[in-house]
Amino acid sequence: MMRIRIAYAKTHPLRYTSNLDMQKIWERTLRRASLPIAYSQGFHPQPRLVQACPLPLGFTSQAEIIDLWLESDLSIAEVQTALQRSLPPGITLKTVEAVDLRSPSLTNQVLAAVYVAELPAHVHDETLAERIQLLLAAQTLPRQRRGKHYDLRPLVLDICLIQSNNNHPLRLQMTLVARPSATGRPEEVLDALEIDPFSSRIERIRLLLEEHNVHQKPEHPL
Amino acid sequence: MLPTPADIQSRLERLLLRVQKPGRYVGGELNQVVKEWDNVQTRLALVFPDIYDIGLPNLGLAALYELLNQRSDVLAERAYAPWVDMETLLRENDIPLYSLETFHPLAAFDIIGISLPYETLYTNALNILDLSGIPLFSHQRTENHPLIIAGGHAAFNPEPMSDFIDAFVIGEGEEVIHEIVNCYQTWKRNKQPRAVLLKNLAHIWGVYVPVLYEPQYRQDGTLASINPLFDDVPKTVTKRIVACLPPAPTHLIVPSIDIVHNRIPIEIMRGCTRGCRFCHAGMVNRPIRERSVEEIVNIIQTALQNTGFEEIALLSLSSSDYAHIDELVEVLGKNFADRNLKVSLPSLRIDTFSVHLMEKLRTARSGNFTLAPEAATERMRNIINKPISSQLLIDTAREIYARKWPTLKLYFMIGHPHETLEDVHAIAELCKTVMAEGRKAAGRRVALHVSVSTFVPKPHTPFQWVACDSIEQIDAKIALLQRELKNSGIKLSWTDPKKTLLEAWLSRGDRRLGQVIFTAWKLGAKFDAWQDQSTLEFWETAFKQSGLDPDFYTYRPRDEKELFPWDHIHTGVNKSFLLAEYRRSLRGELLADCRETCTACGISATFAGLRRTSPNTDWRCP
Numbered sequence: 001m002m003r004i005r006i007a008y009a010k011t012h013p014l015r016y017t018s019n020l021d022m023q024k025i026w027e028r029t030l031r032r033a034s035l036p037i038a039y040s041q042g043f044h045p046q047p048r049l050v051q052a053c054p055l056p057l058g059f060t061s062q063a064e065i066i067d068l069w070l071e072s073d074l075s076i077a078e079v080q081t082a083l084q085r086s087l088p089p090g091i092t093l094k095t096v097e098a099v100d101l102r103s104p105s106l107t108n109q110v111l112a113a114v115y116v117a118e119l120p121a122h123v124h125d126e127t128l129a130e131r132i133q134l135l136l137a138a139q140t141l142p143r144q145r146r147g148k149h150y151d152l153r154p155l156v157l158d159i160c161l162i163q164s165n166n167n168h169p170l171r172l173q174m175t176l177v178a179r180p181s182a183t184g185r186p187e188e189v190l191d192a193l194e195i196d197p198f199s200s201r202i203e204r205i206r207l208l209l210e211e212h213n214v215h216q217k218p219e220h221p222l
Numbered sequence: 223m224l225p226t227p228a229d230i231q232s233r234l235e236r237l238l239l240r241v242q243k244p245g246r247y248v249g250g251e252l253n254q255v256v257k258e259w260d261n262v263q264t265r266l267a268l269v270f271p272d273i274y275d276i277g278l279p280n281l282g283l284a285a286l287y288e289l290l291n292q293r294s295d296v297l298a299e300r301a302y303a304p305w306v307d308m309e310t311l312l313r314e315n316d317i318p319l320y321s322l323e324t325f326h327p328l329a330a331f332d333i334i335g336i337s338l339p340y341e342t343l344y345t346n347a348l349n350i351l352d353l354s355g356i357p358l359f360s361h362q363r364t365e366n367h368p369l370i371i372a373g374g375h376a377a378f379n380p381e382p383m384s385d386f387i388d389a390f391v392i393g394e395g396e397e398v399i400h401e402i403v404n405c406y407q408t409w410k411r412n413k414q415p416r417a418v419l420l421k422n423l424a425h426i427w428g429v430y431v432p433v434l435y436e437p438q439y440r441q442d443g444t445l446a447s448i449n450p451l452f453d454d455v456p457k458t459v460t461k462r463i464v465a466c467l468p469p470a471p472t473h474l475i476v477p478s479i480d481i482v483h484n485r486i487p488i489e490i491m492r493g494c495t496r497g498c499r500f501c502h503a504g505m506v507n508r509p510i511r512e513r514s515v516e517e518i519v520n521i522i523q524t525a526l527q528n529t530g531f532e533e534i535a536l537l538s539l540s541s542s543d544y545a546h547i548d549e550l551v552e553v554l555g556k557n558f559a560d561r562n563l564k565v566s567l568p569s570l571r572i573d574t575f576s577v578h579l580m581e582k583l584r585t586a587r588s589g590n591f592t593l594a595p596e597a598a599t600e601r602m603r604n605i606i607n608k609p610i611s612s613q614l615l616i617d618t619a620r621e622i623y624a625r626k627w628p629t630l631k632l633y634f635m636i637g638h639p640h641e642t643l644e645d646v647h648a649i650a651e652l653c654k655t656v657m658a659e660g661r662k663a664a665g666r667r668v669a670l671h672v673s674v675s676t677f678v679p680k681p682h683t684p685f686q687w688v689a690c691d692s693i694e695q696i697d698a699k700i701a702l703l704q705r706e707l708k709n710s711g712i713k714l715s716w717t718d719p720k721k722t723l724l725e726a727w728l729s730r731g732d733r734r735l736g737q738v739i740f741t742a743w744k745l746g747a748k749f750d751a752w753q754d755q756s757t758l759e760f761w762e763t764a765f766k767q768s769g770l771d772p773d774f775y776t777y778r779p780r781d782e783k784e785l786f787p788w789d790h791i792h793t794g795v796n797k798s799f800l801l802a803e804y805r806r807s808l809r810g811e812l813l814a815d816c817r818e819t820c821t822a823c824g825i826s827a828t829f830a831g832l833r834r835t836s837p838n839t840d841w842r843c844p
Contacts, residue, residue: 013250016238017478021245024484028476028530039562047562058239086530088252088476198239 001038002073003101006083007094010061014090019054023047025088026066033086035079036071052207053110053178056185061204063113067099067106104210112157113178114206115186119170120199125161128170131193132159141192145185152192155184178207224355225318227325233317234325241307245479246274249300249322252476253528255287256323257297264403264410266290266298267321267331267368271338271346272751277302278475279483281537282374283337286399288471296403299323299331303346304353306749312353319353328354331368333406335399336387338374341728342721342751344383345743347372351386358740360388360433365416369406378461378506379681379788382728384432385736389423392791393461393506394492396468398428424455428462430791431455437733437787443774445732445785460792463829465836467492467511472524476531485533485566486525490518490550494539495817495842498596499607499807500638502680503539505800506793508825509841510543510817515550522558533564542571543817545842547579555582568592572610577621590671591622594633597641598648604810606638607803612652616659623660629669630660636699637677637691637722639807646699649674650706657712671713674703676722680729681788682795684803687780690726693719720758724750726776727761732787735775737768796824820844 010022017025027047030037039045052065070079080096087093119128135141136159141152158175172193176184187197225233238244259265268287270277277283283300290298299321304312312319318327328334328350336347348358351370357363360370372383373391380390391398405426409419424431434455438446450457470488477484493510494503513521522534534554538544554565565583570576572593580591595615597603603610622630634649653672660668676696679685691699696719707714728735741764747757765772780786782801789797799822806813813821820826826833826843833839 013248014478016243016245016248018245021479024480024532025478027532031530031532032527045562058244088478089250090478199236201235 001101002070003067003099003103004070004076004079005065005067005095005097005099005106007063007065007096009092009094010055010064011090011092012060014088015060016057017090018057019051022051023049025091026068029083029086029088029091030068033082035074035082038069038071050106052106052209053113053183055204056187056202059115059186059202059204062094063204063207065106065207065209107180109210110178110180110207111210112175112208113184113204114208115174115176116162116203116205117172117174117186117190117195118201118203119172119195121169123170123195125170128172128193128195129161132161132172135159135189135192143188143192145188152184152188155182156189157184159189173205175208224327224330225316227320230317230320230325230327233315237308237311237315237317240311242305243275243479245477246302247304247308247322249325251478253473254300254323254475255291255298255473257291259297259324259326262297263295264297264333264407265326265331266296266333266335266403267301267328268298269301269328269334269336269347269350271303271336271343271350272749273305274302274477275479275481277337278477278481279485279487280337280339281471281487281489282339282395284471284474284487285468286335286395287475288473289396289468290399290403293400293403295407297323299326301328301350303350303749309349309353318355319350329356329368332410333403334368334370336370336372338372338376338383340751341376341382341725343376344728344739345747345750345757347383348386348739348743349748352743359385361385363388363416369419371402375502375506376729378502378791378793379729379731380430380432380791381437381733381787382731382735382739384733385740388420388431388433390430390432391428391462392430392459393428393793394463396464398426398462401426402429421452421455427460430459432733435790439732439734443771445787445789447785448787448790458790458792460828461506461794463509463794463832464511465832466838467513470513470521472521472528474525474529474531476529483533483535484531485535485564486522486529486531487535487537488518488521488525489513489537490541491538491544493841495543495815496540497607497803497813497816497821499605499684499803500596500635500677500680501539502683505683505795507539508794508823509829509843511839511841512545515546515553518550519553519557522554526558526563532562533566534558535566535568537568539569540571541567541569542573542576542579551579551582564589569594572615572618574618574621577618577625580627581625590629590631591627592631592633593618595652596633596635597638597645598634598652599645601810602638602641602645602648604812605640605807607807607813609812612655615652616655619656620659620663623668624663626664628667629671630656631671631673632656634672634674635677636674636703637696639677639679639685639688641691641699643699643702646702647706650703653707653712654710657710669713670711671715672703672707674700674714674716676717676719678722678726678729681786682791682793682800684800684807686730686786686800687782687784687804689779690723690776692777693723696722718753721750721753723772723776724758724761727765727772730786731775734768734770738764738770740764741767792828794823794825794828799823817842 038048049068155177162171190197371389372387377390437448440446491512493507742760745760747760
């Protein structure tokens with residue numbers, strides 16, 4: 001048995017493929033690659049793979065991570081070559097590494113995610129900068145999502161505008177808490193900034209795991 | 223001016239997150255074929271007129287897609303019906319229906335091929351043409367519009383859709399599609415009028431061009447004649463068949479979202495010799511053609527490498543009748559069924575041999591065991607020519623439960639000709655006996671699901687002469703089953719008899735129904751196959767507005783001498799054989815499986831020439 005960690009980019013045409021469907025995509029990729037994926041025990045055996053942090057539908061990502069278990073020990077080079085051959089359009093492999101079988105669950109290692117949103121053409125620099133300042137200065141940001149009340153503020157670690165030349169649309173970078181128990185959603189932040197999330201293109205560019213340094217600690221413990 | 227693919231894509235960008243399952247509308251799946259648009263001579267769009275989830279797994283279109291894309295002078299792309307949420311957005315934003323491969327509007331293609339496996343897709347087919355900005359009626363289209371062709375099981379009675387389709391493929395498409403493309407290419411090179419193309423197409427074996435035929439009706443509304451308008455157009459169109467099964471598709475498209483069937487479908491055998499009298503597929507798909515075990519195993523191996531699917535489905539009308547089924551199951555069980563793969567084997571005969579077969583394919587992922595007794599009394603079984611004794615069913619069920627299959631699913635049909643309430647009552651009794659046997663064999667936790675559908679008399683079958691059972695009768699029969707099975711622990715499900723009504727009007731309809739279909743669509747009918755889309759009112763209004771009586775098509779027993787709207791379409795099975803079979807059913811006489819002794823249905827004689835000139839035609843026909 002071996003556990004491997006794969007970092008990959010998820011882009012068009014998998015932009016509209018859900019997290020649940022990504023499990024199937026990986027299972028089929030491994031079957032095409034003839035890699036011996038391990039299955040769970042029980043009445044309905046499922047392939048043993050864990051995604052770091054769910055990616056909302058419609059987002060692309062440069063920073064997806066999954067852990068998966070193989071029945072037999074292979075060299076990482078072997079695994080990488082077999083995967084490379086078998087990937088579907090929309091997945092680009094970044095790194096493949098072996099992980100200690102006993103290391104903690106991938107999901108629990110995730111602390112935060114960094115997103116970049118490409119904003120609609122009509123959004124202006126100055127007014128937006130002001131709104132960002134206001135948002136970050138606020139103590140609480142009470143919001144409602146699917147009928148549930150929650151506070152968005154502690155989930156926002158950082159927001160900044162990315163400078164670009166005049167011909168390009170404005171881009172916004174957000175660092176949001178991403179823990180199994182509490183996750184900041186970029187479209188909620190955009191909405192709080194009065195930007196139509198449907199007209200923005202959002203990409204996840206980084207996931208911050210426990211070993212990495214989080215450059216800003218959440219103000220309230222979660 | 224049609225929008226460009228880039229226009230379409232940029233307009234879609236803002237819309238996709240507003241619909242359910244946007245993954246249906248973006249293509250880009252593994253194994254899709256994208257060719258350079260300008261580098262081919264002829265471009266085809268293959269359309270399944272229901273949503274992506276249902277259309278993508280269709281094996282017929284998958285086969286044509288692969289065959290056509292193997293040609294360097296042709297490209298084939300796909301389109302499906304958008305669900306209502308997406309349709310609204312497409313219309314609001316002036317986005318025509320587009321192909322998933324390259325986002326070209328359908329109107330930019332040379333040929334649009336529509337699959338029509340069942341009648342309840344007709345309004346969707348119209349809707350797709352409308353969403354593409356293509357005139358609905360064949361006579362409204364010009365040289366600048368795509369050629370609209372259709373095929374599939376429903377096309378064996380092409381008349382109801384004749385106003386909208388330029389040419390129908392009657393029968394099997396794998397060879398004739400190339401001849402249609404070649405014919406189109408020649409016509410285009412010669413820059414001839416559209417009428418010339420249609421006439422040239424009519425000369426291809428298996429192609430029916432309805433505009434070249436004219437029906438005449440009698441005072442009583444029945445058909446007097448349907449004759450070609452020109453001497454050189456064939457009076458009857460004989461279905462197209464292939465002498466032996468062509469290579470099966472192995473580069474199947476792997477969807478990036480969950481759909482109804484996520485599997486490798488492999489047709490192990492085409493045709494059926496059982497001769498169940500209600501069965502359209504059993505009559506129109508003759509003769510039997512089989513693949514060898516070796517070929518099937520190779521196909522599966524290649525397809526698994528190409529797709530990685532988690533399930534393999536062995537398809538045929540009657541799996542147990544496949545000549546080498548034991549060997550096949552042995553090999554598949556050994557090679558595939560242990561790798562967390564599911565191998566499904568539907569359409570099994572009711573006997574303990576089937577249980578033995580399924581055992582060999584059993585894996586952790588295996589689901590239910592399904593059998594289709596269709597009827598529960600001997601009298602009824604003799605009428606429909608599906609003789610299985612109740613005892614055999616009970617024995618088989620006991621074996622299934624004893625071997626720890628948790629759920630047995632039984633399919634029955636109600637509304638058979640001359641069926642009484644006693645026959646239906648017997649269904650409930652039989653199910654209760656099965657349940658009791660199951661509990662005896664494996665305890666209280668066994669499950670029995672009973673699924674009941676309503677019989678619809680189909681063209682080209684021995685029951686093409688009979689009237690449908692009335693809605694009141696069907697309702698009474700369903701109520702009886704509900705009452706009898708209440709608190710029995712048996713799960714009962716049934717199809718809405720109103721949905722069946724629509725199928726009954728359309729399946730034996732004539733050309734005049736074109737107006738009804740058009741009006742129903744105009745009024746808002748679409749997705750008629752969906753239980754949650756109630757469209758019956760639209761249809762009733764459409765009949766009224768067209769001055770036609772729906773009962774004429776459903777509740778009228780046909781005279782033995784009546785000329786049917788599909789009589790100029792020849793399936794190879796003779797009308798005289800069907801009539802003799804109908805008469806035998808009235809007398810409650812069985813007809814044996816024709817694998818042993820030929821029953822002279824007409825197939826062998828119709829295709830004698832093809833058989834003589836083709837090698838390897840072991841059709842299980844004398």
